[in-house]
Amino acid sequence: MPYIYQITFILTFLGISILSVRRSAKVQSADEFSVASRSLAAPGVSWVIIGTLVGGVSTIGTVQTAYTHGISAGIFTFGSGLSCFVLGCFFARALREEGVVTVSEYLGRFFGQRFRRYCSAINSMGMFIHVVGQFLASIAILQAVFHFGDVASVLITMCLIGVFVLSGGIAGAGLIGKIKFFMLYLIMLTCAGVALSKGGGMEGIISRLPVGIDMLGFSHYGIKTAVLDMFSMLVGVLSTQIYLQAIFSARDVRAARNGAFLSAIIIPPVGVLGIIVGLYLRANHPEVAASPAQALPYFLEQYFPPLLAAFFSAGILLIVLGTGAGLVLGVTTNLYNDFICQGRVFENKTRSVTIVRASALLVLLSASLLVFTGLDSTILKWSYMSMGLRGAAVFAGLCVLVFCQKLASSRLVLFLLYLLPVMYIVLQIL
Template sequence: MTAGSTGQIVGVVIASLLVIGSGIGMSVYFGRKAKSSKDWLTAGESLPLVVVIVTQFATATGGGVLIAHVGIGYESGWSVFIYEGCVLVGFLVLMLIATWLRQQRFTTVPDIITKLFGRHKLVTAIAALAALVVPFGWLATQFVAFAQLFGQLTGVSPTALILLIMVASLLFVLPGGLTSVAWTDFVFGLFMIAMSLGVAAYAVHLAGGWGHITATLPQRLWGWEGLTAAGWEQIWLWVAAILPGTLTNQLYYQRVFATRKVSDARRGLGLSGLTMLVGGVYAGCIGLSVRSMNPGLANEEDAAGWLLTQLPSWLVIVFGAFLVSTIVSTTGAALQSVVANLIRDVYQNIAGKQQGERQTVALSRMITVGVSVLAAVLAILFPKALTWLVATYAYSAAALAAPIFLGYVLHRRRRLTPVAAIASMLAGIVGCAAAQLLDTTVPYAVYGIAASAAVLLVTALATPGKPGAPVRSEQVRERA
């Protein structure tokens, strides 16, 4: 995509600033409700069901849906629904433990591990690292995605754009932490859903209507066969890669922790999963429409950018606002999640520091600034090297999936100890690394999860005692 006309550039800049400004205004307004560190970390367990549903959608829909998923639609038609369906299935699996998660009043994923296995600083440290690398990776890569998309459209330098999105993300989070992020994401999420469906419909119209698309493209893309057009090997690779990442992503758990009613925890996940299919409609319709109009793209991920060059100026401007709302929703959520780990797990649980409510909120804001600046510096200095952060999904899932889900299944049947958690998480990381070095066909996260589950089972079966038996005296002292 090349830079647009002067009028388009000015319009996109004004629309972007309006979106950012409105988001900041909403963040400040809703941030007034955040009076305590609990409001900062878990939104005070105050989010209504509809807010949970939409904010989950806004958080999950980032640059990947805007660019990569449209590429899947271009290349493989309705197979993009399989990709989105993997997220839906992940949410359905999370529903199995959602009520328990909400009842326990957790703040971060490491809280779950320590509840199941007992409190231990090394358990918390490993779990915290595995939980925070994914949202930090999201934060840095979304900075890069914003700079790339708007750099091509406006001609503004990537550094300036990264600094702009960094400041916007800070102003979204600083007023009230998760309280600010969730309510702002709710409003932006509604806009994103409407824009996704509207742009998809316009793309089909631009291509001459659905009848023209079906007349110019093979049925294997747009018919029922399109669901498997990517090929079974690719589909199973998606299942193996996406499901574990969804099941261990702290961003999704935090919305469960923040529901107003315990009964909303399960329903929120199920309905949130269904909203993910909106991304499939958006990506599939645009991908097929662009392929009908221009089947000769060298790179399928250029499909979204090529469509922008065909849109009228007014729609380019509105679409620019859509892009901004999508990216800042993800960056704000990711930033708050990282800060929650650092405050709850590192500062309070590992370092053992406790302060008053005002001091904790003030420290949260200071850490928010520091994390955001670090992510911006990495995005500026290493914009291409950040692709390695994709691996954080695999290692995070390898370390956390078995302790969370298998641990939940076993905790009423076997005595689980911190040693079991440490062994399981380390086995997952080592298994993941070994499979990566061997360059296995199946995503290396699967091997890591399998190793983690095997070690956890063996350790749990070999540990004497009844479920809920007291931990050793040194662990009791550490807990105190």
């Protein structure tokens, strides 16, 4: 690969990154870091959700799975859109009116502080797993552009995510989300347009797909697996700290609800565009089967001039790292508020921000070690697993409080809430 490609990639990424981290000087307290002093308007709420929910899984992971399993790759983005719609309809008001910082804090007010810490730990574990998917996507880009080894790619990804997460907190995540939105649609619309043009439209692409493999249905992927993945997406998004943190950061209930609705509209089309690219590659490039995680970087390299391909690759890396940073931020918020702080207010605001950032660094280091357990895994596999774990810890309790709060005092209900994550983990092992 010519050096001009790599130089353009670096300069583009640095330019976008500088815009993203300029928020860092404005963060003066843990409250600003975690919930932006509850000042976000509806677009700001949506930028935070998009900035974290739409990442390597929605782009590289979707193209990868579309290449291997067809339209079932759209489960993640369509499930995300559905979850955001449900969030706006039924949960935004209750969550925003409580004035909490973490979802486990909200649950702890009704189910006790012990359950708060239990829920927070399981939820954080789920986000850890999702961070692995972002690392894998970032590794795919870095290896495609620079041909780095696994260790170097992991270390570089860790450092880059660290820059984003340690800078502007939730406000920085919103700014990254805004930049990601425009980059995402520019890249995916252009890629899908090229795929349709080169492939003779969808009819031409479909006519060249392998015979005997159901790429346009769910039988090859597994109908049961598809249903479980969609359910995991629905409950996982509604149970994840960083997505709900956007709701907590809204300036009022209306901003929270409209931000969720805006996200529900924006996210699903990204999956459609990724599926088009993945199906085109499956129909025309059997050589990609050796490394399907490289499908999208491969497409950029093959079908665009080096300068434009480098620009797009840098944009996708930003998209991936922004999601990883948001997830690390969610885990950090849980760690700080549910274990370190536990309701205490530090008089020294500078000290509180330092503690939060130190916690984020610890989370990031731990997450990077987890990556080495699954370097050869499918990106979406990690994401669905993490969504299910988060949902098992939070979703049932959240539904009890929103729809039938009288049951919150039942010991049987509390016992079942403790049992659900254990059951999910056992089912995953079996």
